[in-house]
Amino acid sequence: MVVGYKKDETLTPNQKLIAGVVSGVTTRFITQPLDVVKVRTQLQAQDKGLTWLGLSWRILKEEGLATFWHGHSLGQLHSIVSVASQFHAYEISTKFVENYASQYTSPQFKKVLLFMCGIFAGCASATLVSPIEVIRVRQMVGKAQYGGVIQGAREVYRGGGILAFYEGLTASLMQMGPQVGITFAVFRYVQPLVMDYVAYLEDAGQTEAEKKAAETKQLLISSSVAGSTAGFVSKTATYPFDLAKRRLQIASHKPDPNVKTPTMTQKLVKCRSLMSCLVDMVRKDGFTGLYTGWVVTIFKAQVTSVIIFTTYEMVCYAMRD
Template structure:
């Protein structure tokens, strides 16, 4: 007789047979795959967020930006900063999933009123996001600058030296406040929405007629996990990114505060006339003054594409690797 119980896909579950080490592996693989797939979108997003408007008051659209990058730097430019990006993704996704699993295990090992479940999952997500932001911000600063001027920040070690030379040890933590304020709620919203949506979708997919005596007997089919995770991941990515986007924009402009272009390193046209910030609140208020309220959402479209792709690929890969490890 097949049990109708199946392990909770993300977060702690007593029925889950996977160890923390196995979930670390799943998180690492999810990060690797997601980073490779979304890297070109990330390059477009960064350059869109940081470039000043042209004299006529217009910004480059995605097509024009893509064309300029291809013409001036070649197709490999879309994977600039990819190696550091991979290290960032492994550390980011692994720490997010691991800390989320650990905190949910700690909380739900006690008797918890079901009505507080969603709120507690959200708080666990905030904890995971805040820890992740602190761990990954130095790599993120190097990666952002490497995308802008690869020669100046070439390689991880030389890039780190260049960042240090620009502003000392504190330069590695430029944008940290915005990153924590953004990633905490963002991860909390992402996991909460995903945890809400995925079981609903799975319940719909596993709905049986009167002949079926075990409604969830096929709950472990990989194609169902992929579909449910893709839809839930897509929705959670859009919701979380849209809510926290102004902080994302400010973070990128803060991360290049100490960056100084050097004549011996030729910067492409898409990496010139950059918008820099030194203070979070002033960055947001100045953006509204100069670009209007919707200036806080410049680059949102490509960010939504990126968020969808990242959430779908990361959650789906994570779930599928967990499925394979359970087998």
């Protein structure tokens, strides 16, 4: 059962919203340490010979285990709002396409409309979570300065006013729109293929009861493979905008001299505009500069996509039963 609206669906939009929330919370809890390492890799001016595993060890040695969970509370809120809004916006928009727009369009153009539904879901989500994300990213690089939600919001506002909460929004829209569109499109295409193939391999000699019992395993395998594929393709295609977004989100950050700043976050790479950010990356490190931190980002994206889609599908499956 693929994500998106289906005419024979038995779940209500609210039930699917619950599934989106559960998948978001689960995913954030598991991937939070990877997110901290990813953000540090993208923002810190560091030795090029230092791998993300080496960076992880340095964080553990110099700042302690708790550092990997800085920004986790906001991360959970971010996940709930981000994932739930993505799935909900996608459900609403695909329902419109299936019920109305498809009557006046060709099957080929319908695929384009479904891709646009993913872009719409990504943009809606990016706009909603921008203030949360700005505070969360700054907590990851300076927890003592940005503290809890209230203290973090106060520090962001003091540094750049209300617009500081939307630093990097343009890059975020250019990243999240296509990324979510590609993610859902690839997932919708790959999951049924894998599920049919797995069912075909196991079909011989099975009774109806055995086939029913095998559905959960088939759904788990197909969702994992499709989620992994979707995460790799979408994140790689849009990664330069993700990197620029992070550097834009700390544009107005100014270290507080009264607060101890970790040595590893004293020299951060900042940007003031999207275009200058991309140009500076290429000018300094060539084309590969656009993919600084790509390895840990892809690893995190793989883990995230597998967990988020698999959890979503399994929760929906459980509620249907």
